[in-house]
Amino acid sequence: MNVLVLGAGQLARMMALAGAPLNLKISAYDVRSGNLVHPVTLEVLGQGLENGIADADVITAEFEHIAPDVLEVCQASGKFYPGETAILTGGDRRLEKALLDKAGVANARYQVIESREDYDKAIANIGLPLILKSALDGYDGKGQWRLKPDSDIESVWQDIDQFLKTSPQGARQCVIAEEFVPFDREVSLIGARNAKGDLEIYPLTENIHTNGILSVSVAAGDNDAVQAQAEAMFKAVADTLDYVGVLAIEFFDVGGNLKVNEIAPRVHNSGHWTQQGAEVCQFENHLRAVCGLPLGSAKRIRPTAMINIVGEVTVPMNVVGLAHVHWYDKAPRPGRKIGHINLCAESAKALGEALQEVAKHLDDTEFPALQSAAETLS
Amino acid sequence: MNVLVLGAGQLARMMALAGAPLNLKISAYDVRSGNLVHPVTLEVLGQGLENGIADADVITAEFEHIAPDVLEVCQASGKFYPGETAILTGGDRRLEKALLDKAGVANARYQVIESREDYDKAIANIGLPLILKSALDGYDGKGQWRLKPDSDIESVWQDIDQFLKTSPQGARQCVIAEEFVPFDREVSLIGARNAKGDLEIYPLTENIHTNGILSVSVAAGDNDAVQAQAEAMFKAVADTLDYVGVLAIEFFDVGGNLKVNEIAPRVHNSGHWTQQGAEVCQFENHLRAVCGLPLGSAKRIRPTAMINIVGEVTVPMNVVGLAHVHWYDKAPRPGRKIGHINLCAESAKALGEALQEVAKHLDDTEFPALQSAAETLS
CATH class of the missing domain: 3.40.50.20 (Rossmann fold)
Known part of the structure; x- marks a missing residue:
């Protein structure tokens, strides 16, 4: 095929x-x-x-x-597969937020902003702080703003107005204002759905970002109640889209209650751990789903952590000996993901120790968050 | 690289x-x-x-x-790597038997046959039954003989003599006569050795052949004493060759005592289970060894069976859903290995049950030995 x-x-x-x-x-x-x-x-x-x-x-x-x-x-x-609607929705924050509402899953309150009126309404109705993001891809590094209680509301609006007026996507572009969610942690759920509606859902991973880039993703078992919430939301979103393929959902965890942050209508960086940690990995399950083959089991076979390799870095031989290194055959550039490392262990505790062992051999500015990840396991 | x-x-x-x-x-x-x-x-x-x-x-x-x-x-x-000597030895039964003797590992008694005198000596010294094999590849389907107590010793010799005289390899060819070993089962050991002499050895697998072709290979844990014997012999052979790469050794198990049957200086069919069943698979460990990277762990992560897909057969979708199918992208032909299936479970008992479940969906002439394999696990 x-x-x-x-x-x-x-x-x-x-x-x-x-x-x-x-x-x-x-x-x-x-x-x-x-x-x-x-x-x-x-x-x-x-x-x-x-x-x-x-x-x-x-x-x-x-x-x-x-x-x-x-x-x-x-x-x-x-x-x-998953088709035009799913991909468009994943790439357009306005469609995405509408989908989350339609599916009835908890997500941050928001307001679509196309005019100064909408902007004022967002401030009045949601309040500060506000996170503002362009609905479609930004450009020239623009497309994200933050309104804090002490921000200059007028000058931020000038910037947004200018952004909208010069957006290459024209009238399709807009800005979404969202309430700031004071989350305890970020988790994500990856799962596959086939055309018959069968699901294979992986266990939650906990994600640690550094400067907006995923550093480490840990799949070592989670609270059953939180997992159940996440799976119910996954099913609601996937069924609403009549989704076929692997879908990723990122959540904010606020005291054990999940709110969907965003979805990705594709295999996802926070699912790379499944290559070594799950019975059938996300890449194979995505292909099984879109090709009409039976889904494979999404069962976790052992606690696994994924560490991104970002920028102009190398991986010392000690780490190559201890872990599974996946290079992407890409030229290193600052901020570019050029590979990842999967680290497996027999228990969550042993995985924490393995992360600390690996951290000894890696520069903590090049590979941040290893200590924080290890702490989630202790 | x-x-x-x-x-x-x-x-x-x-x-x-x-x-x-x-x-x-x-x-x-x-x-x-x-x-x-x-x-x-x-x-x-x-x-x-x-x-x-x-x-x-x-x-x-x-x-x-x-x-x-x-x-x-x-x-x-x-x-x-592993180099000329290792490959030549693996492809020449005379060199292989000499290696086993040099390494001091138990193997079937044998006699090199280049003349009628050698042939008579083999019969006199080793006795019947005798297995006779060409040292190098045979041709026209020839190169294997069996002498039983009731065989016509003279006519078998005529055939061997003719074979040797017309062998395309000329004087490099000979025949090895070996004692018949009444084994209880065949097991094999796969391991990697690097240039420094470090070893990573997988657990033994039990192999079930049908008409000389491997049908099923089961890695579900073995007797510690037998594993230790196999590892000691592996080390002796690999060290003797100063071997670099993955080496496979096939053994006869006679009441818990191993005799080396043959070696393969390469990754091996009975090691395909490692793709799903071991921390790092034989293919990656072979590359790690020959490329001078640190070896990966050969630890078994769960009981796994490998089922060969041989000839003009298909695999039903039920089995694709339950197992890991590895196709080789080869045109089906009778007797040709065109893929394999890896089946994993959490325990030896569960693996036996999984084999029986899979057997329900597969034709037992196309996929023989599934029942026998399941029985080794009950």
Whole structure:
């Protein structure tokens, strides 16, 4: 079976590696070059989306910020999973928040902002502090604002107004103001749903970010009640979208009560631990779902932590000996995810010790949050 | 790092899949066509052994029946692991038996036969029944004989004599006569050794063959004393060869005492279970060893059985849902290994039950020995 992936990055690469044993042949459409490439070898297999679609039995995506015309052509082929609506929703905060409301899952209060009136309404109704984000991808590093009680409300509005007026996406762009959620921790849930509505849901992972980038994700068992909440919300969102494939949901945990932060209609960085920690990994289960094969078990087989490799760093040999290193064959650049490390142990306690052992060999500015991650396990 | 594998079959394919996360790039030299190919995509990367050697940082092999001139050129490059001697030994029963004696490990008594005198000596000294095998690859389906007490000694000799006189390998060919070992079961041990002599050894697997082809291999825990014997013999053989890479040893178990049957200087079919059942699989550990990376743990993480997919068969969807299917992307042909299935469970008992569950969905002529395998676990 031939599977075309929109996007030729590490997620397509890991899908190709996971799919090969099932004789699933993955090609990737590089949206920048227009080339069809093999996502592991980067061999150029052809040119142009239309050719990619014609050769594919199934089409899927590794990211959600895809031009609407590309999504439309894929959808028209009848081969596209999770499909246009799911991908558009994942890439548009306005659609995403509407979906969460429609699915009836708890999420931060919000207000869509298209005008100064909307902006004032958000401040009046939700109150400060407010988090403001562009609904679609930002540009020039813009698209996020924060209103605190002492912020200059007028100058932030000037900046938002300018952003909206010059947005390359035109009228599709807007800003979403959201209440600030004082969360205790961030957790995420990855699961697969097939066309029949069957679900395979992985256990929750706890995510530790540094400067907005995921540093460590720990899957070592969670509170049953929290897991049950997360699974119920997952089912509500996935069923509402009639979703097919792997879906990721990020939550804020506020004293044991979850609120959905955001969804990703694809395999997700916080699910990379499943490569070593789960019976069947997220990449294989995504392919099983979109290709109509039976889902594989999402059972965790042992406590596992995932450590991102970000920027211009190397991994010392001691760590290569202790862990599973997954490089993406990407040139290092500051802030760029170029690989990850999966670390497994027989118990949560042993995993905490393993994280501390690994931390001894890694620079804590290059690999932050290892200590914090270890502390969640003690 | 670029690794050239001699041979472009499923073992090279699975090395490529296991090596990609470590940024190890595998190309394969197809000894029949002379092409250099990517062993997963089959993309032709170039032509000719010399070019392959020039582009490689490390050279290894997926099989042992390789022409001596090819081995010589690889050895001369200084990049070849486990190297010419190990591969030659694995492909030549005379060298292999001499190695086992040199390493001081128990093996069936034998006699090298190059003449009628040797043949008579074997019968007189070892006695009947005798197993006779060509030292190098046979041809036209010939190269194996059996002498029972009621066999016609004269006509078997005529056949052997004719075989030796017309052997394409000329004077390098001979026949090895071996005592028949009345074994209780066949087990094998896979392990990795690096250049420093460090070892990572997997637990024993029990192998069930049907018509000379491996049907099922079960890794579900073995007698500690038998495991210790096997590991001591593994170390003796690997150290004697100053071996670098993954080495497989097949044993006869006679009432708890092991005799080495044969060795394979490579990753091995009876080690495929390690893909799901061990911390680091045999393919990754072979690459780690030959590339000078630290070895990964060979610990078994759960009881696992491997079921070969042989010939013109399909695997029903129920089984795809229950197990890990590894296809080799090969055209089905009678007797040809085209894939395997790994089945995991939390205990030996549960694995026996899982084997029986899977057996319900599989034809027992196409997938023989599933019941026998399940019985080893009850």
